[in-house]
Structures are given as structure tokens and as C-alpha cells.
Amino acid sequence: MEMQQRKENSATVVSVKGRIDAVSAPEFEKALEDLISRGEKLLVIDFGELDYISSAGLRTILATTKKLKGMEGKLFLASLKEVVKEVFDISGFSSIIPIHGSVEVALAEL
């Protein structure tokens, strides 16, 4: 898993490449926690180059979304590949986490 971050006005875009599995999910979670503790509350997670996610990754997304909700922040997902989208659909997460077709659309919706 590789991560990159960039600021877009008041939002932070986190691009994740590769795999979020039980091994890499803690690193992903730590990166999001660090952003939140620095005061970043509007997060767009760009999954355009994410090939794989397991329940460990879902757990991170859920925990981060709950945390942000308590502080009027938002977490949007963008550009999910088919297999990653499928995991969100099957788990029912698609109905509770906003998912957008592209980072640009997500930023406009924040």
C-alpha cells in the first residue's frame, strides 16, 4: 500500500494505491488519525488505484467516518474500482459512506 496526500482548499485528498488488508490497514488508519488530529476534517479518499480492500479496511473507513461525524467533518470516497466497489456494496457500506465517481465530484460535493 502507498499513500499520498494533497490539500485542495479546505479539504485533504488521500490517494491510496495497492491493497488495504489486515496487514496494511493499521498504517492507513494511522494516517487518517494523524490528519484528523492536525485539524483536517474534510477528507476525500481517492481509491482510483486501490486494487483490493478487506474488512480490516472497512473497519478503518467506518471508525474514521464515525469520528468525523462527531466533529462536523466529512469523509467521501472516490473512484472505486469494480472489485473494491463490490466489497462496499455487499457489506452495505455503500449506503452509509458517500461514494463518488471522481475526486473532482467528491470535492464539489463536500
Place this chain on the structure above:
Amino acid sequence: MKPTSLLTLPAKLENLERFMDLVSAFASEMGFSGKRVQEVQLAVEEALVNVINYAYPEGTPDDVEVRCSADEEGRGIIEIRDRGIPFDGTSLSDPELDAPISERKVGGMGVYLIRKMANEVRYRREGDANILTLAFAGNRGK
């Protein structure tokens, strides 16, 4: 010649990648699509993580074995075997998928994903072993 492979390693997170490589190579050899290979990996990861986290009480680490073969119908059969405390994931009920976000939990999601990704899931206790058998056709089909 149908592909058969076997890997036995200590039930530790650091070994997950080697199991994933084995399963990925096996599913590819079965002629599965790239998407289906990922689905097979997902089911096996969730099963292995359950073994790694819960099968062996702290201080008594032991092995987990993954065995891949094909059945007569051309399905990929993946058996995950441990010698830990008895655990039948197939007996768990499905998580509440439409609960509001404040009440959503990820517990139980692993077993649910296994059920959705595999075409068939069977559990048996044999002596001191838990044996979870997952069957995969070329498509998830549900």
C-alpha cells in the same frame, strides 16, 4: 493435471502475504478472472485473520494450513485448517446491513464476506482441528 498446493505456516499476520500469493497463483491457474482471483483472496484473508486473531489463546501460537485443490465440477476448493479452539463461523448470523452508521459494526463482516464470495462454505471439527472448506466457481453467482 489439476492444480494442488499446500502451505503450512504459523498463524501470524506476517505470513498473510505468503498465503495470499499461494491462493492468487492457484485461482489464476484455475483460469479465474482477475476480479474472481481478488474475491478468492478476500474470502481466504478473512478466514485466516479469524484464525490468527482468535484460534490460539495468547502464548500458544500454532500453525494454520491452506490447501488448494480442484473438485470434479472444476471448482477451486480451499481448505483452511487450524488446531485452535473450536470455531464454526458458518453458524453466525448475518450482520445488520441496514443499521444506521452510529450502530454499524464491522464484527461479523469477515464471515459475511466469506459467505458472499465463496459459492459454498462448510465447517467441520475433526479431532482437534477446525476445517473450513470454501468452494469457488468462476463466478460469485449471487
